[in-house]
Amino acid sequence: MIALRLERRHPLPLWQQAILPLLSVLAALGLCGLLVLWAGADLVRAYAALFVGALGSRFAVLETFVKSAPLILTGLAVALAFRAKFWNIGAEGQLYAGATAATWFGLTFTETPAWLLLPLLLLGSFAAGGAWALIPGLLKARLKVDDVVTTLLMNYIMLYLVSALVDGPWREPVSQWPQSPEIVEAAQLPILLERSRFHLGIPLAFFCAGLVWLLLARTPLGYAIKAVGVNPRAAEFGGIRTARVIAVTALLSGGLAGLAGAGELAGIQFHLMEAISPGYGYSGIVVAMLGGLHPLGVVLAAFFFGVVNNGAQHMSRVTGVPTYLVEVMQGVTLLAMLAALLLLGSFAAGGAWALIPGLLKARLKVGNADAARALSTLGSRMAGPPGGIDPSLHTLHGAPVSGSPGGDAPPDSP
């Protein structure tokens, strides 16, 4: 009749809130250590290489910031949405919407000075990402359409739109693979530190984290978002127009993801292409959960994955452990975090479990081919010497790979 007897715990003390993500990370490092060993590498050497690669030099540290910035923004996007129980797993698509808007600004306004074009570009990217998220937001708020499904599926629509653009009207004629021409220089985010790719978008990401913190902790809108997330019926009863709050949350969430797209496009790539994001939108979910849906936690979690992402290539070069380990580590960290949250009875976990099917879909859809390649690469690493990293295999999203040659590598160094 009753198999489990779970007793409700008192609210978590602060140290436990911090300890939980740390334990999840340790669990992930431990479990992934087994994979490192399976790949035939020395565990200590591999992890040392990971951290040296990410933090071992000025350039490495700055590159870690470069890789953290989009994760901060997508992490904030997901965290803000999840606070209102708007299950936005479409940050990837919203990121591409932002990148597309940035490209449009950078290709259209060829005569506009940077001081005017850059704010317009950022606002435009925010609006584009926000609008893309607003569609599922309104569908949920007005028609109770399942947001996990819609936000996820909207990703594919956006990715195919980008494919169509870069293979059609925006295709750069001289390039051998589909990508847009380079945006004008005035539309490119200025590099703030020389001999690096540390662009304006990076401090902007931290600034956004501060704004989201202020929003949630200090403003009536933030209060309404939390109230709707905790108990929509009670919020409505209390006079909060929940449909409106969900729509506004969706808009802000998508806007943050759109800014991530602007940062990648106008700060790093300068061309729109299918592989502009290695799944930053999906990683944002892991970042948000690991960060406890708190802006400060998101920044820390994003930095951690920035370290892992950035260090993985060095680790791979030194020890031959494939960079896919990064994705495995993200997945394991998320699962460890969810398991811990569930055991501790936190409210977020209840909803987060609902995401697992969606996440699996998102991952597996892409992933059947990728995972197979990942496994075979792992296998070949055990057999032979390490080869170069093929960045096209690094994508997490479902962008069609037809016509996309391997070796379309973004610059590894300036």
Next chain:
Amino acid sequence: MTGPPAVRMRGVRKRFLDVVANDGIDFDLHPGEVCALLGENGAGKTTLMNILFGLLPPDAGTLEVWGEPVTLRSPREAIARGIGMVHQHFTLVPPHTVLENIVVGTLEVDPDAPVWQLSVGEQQRVEIVKALYRGARILILDEPTAVLTPPEARGLFKALRSLAAEGRAVVFISHKLREVMEVTDRVVVLRGGRVVATRQTAATDPQELARLMVGREVHTPVRRPRPAAGAPVLEVEELVVDNDRGLTAVERVSFAVHAGEIFGLAGVSGNGQGELAEAIFGLRRARRGRIRVGDAALTNRPAAEVVARRVARIPEDRIGVGLLMELSLAENLILETYRDPRFRRGPFFLASAVAGFADRLLADYRVRAPHRAVPAKTLSGGNLQKLLLARALAREPVLLVAHQPTRGLDVAATEEVHARLLELRERGVAVLLISEDLDEILALSDRIGVLYEGRLMGVVPAEEARVEELGLLMAGVGPEGPRA
């Protein structure tokens, strides 16, 4: 006494974190008796019976069933020994149909309906039949009459008496003295996890039991004679509301609640009260009819507008509809007023203003809580209700709609809620009190209406109301209906 007692519990002790729920309880139950387990919420009644039903392992103590020492590790083992329990919170499987939950006896519910569509009262009736049907020889009923009409309760009591006459043993958990006096042979009074007294029912009276249960004298609410009726504040006209199944739940109901009066709406759960309240709250659409508050038409307006019209609300489902359990007490208290300019400086909250507001309300309404920043979920049921009351009344309401405001509260908390309702009435506020507790309705109301199957069966002034007459109305026998 021949033969062993049906149940013999000795030195039962159970502790939850820092609360001792059962502190060395001895309890005997004999075949052929109906024994009341009387006590306030938190006295340990339900915990003791959950131990007997195998739901909770005791920390210490022994248990004998029919003279045989046993350890019950699960309800299944308890059921195998002929113990049946009807819970306060039902254990029916919501998605299944009633037919799947039990093989139906004679009960007045649609046997093909999925359980989630049933009202609380209907579900309880199914529960009682379920336990009886399983042929339990020891039957535990946890506050079974809360949702029954007086005639139905009397029917249940008759059934309990005949079960006892067959040699079964019945435990009747309650804090309602009238029922305890009516149906039981013996009363065991619990307070603070201990047995404070055992009485033969015939040798005691309600006053003594109340004193034993609460540990002090109990005051009944004093309702001063009604001042001249004020202007109508809430006007409901020809209102038609559907339930979740799309069936008519409220059928052309019309009434008015005037300033300075308490209008009591009696009726058994599931007769449209919930739908009516939700329509007034702005949480459910009215198919037809009108709702006005003062000079504002509020038919099918969002809850936000109802709130803005200074309508204070106490919902039946406090946790599901009323409160934000994961948020702090202060955040719960400002739910209806968070956009008020006095809480703001520029775009930000003025933390000191919010804190001052919350602290004042927590003190005024004597909410027992360590701090305004603790989450609401750490409070007890009575304190949660005070929190809701504080929020609802903080804004000088013109109308209070209170749906089951004392359900599940202990005597002290109930007294306090009643006092607040009467105080509002004195101040000229219109109060709509929707309750299934006829005693409460009779004690507080100036006028009484009865809902039966969505229809208003009649409105009588409180001075002229008699329990028997109201009971007949609650059972659907109207003035124009068949008379005995």
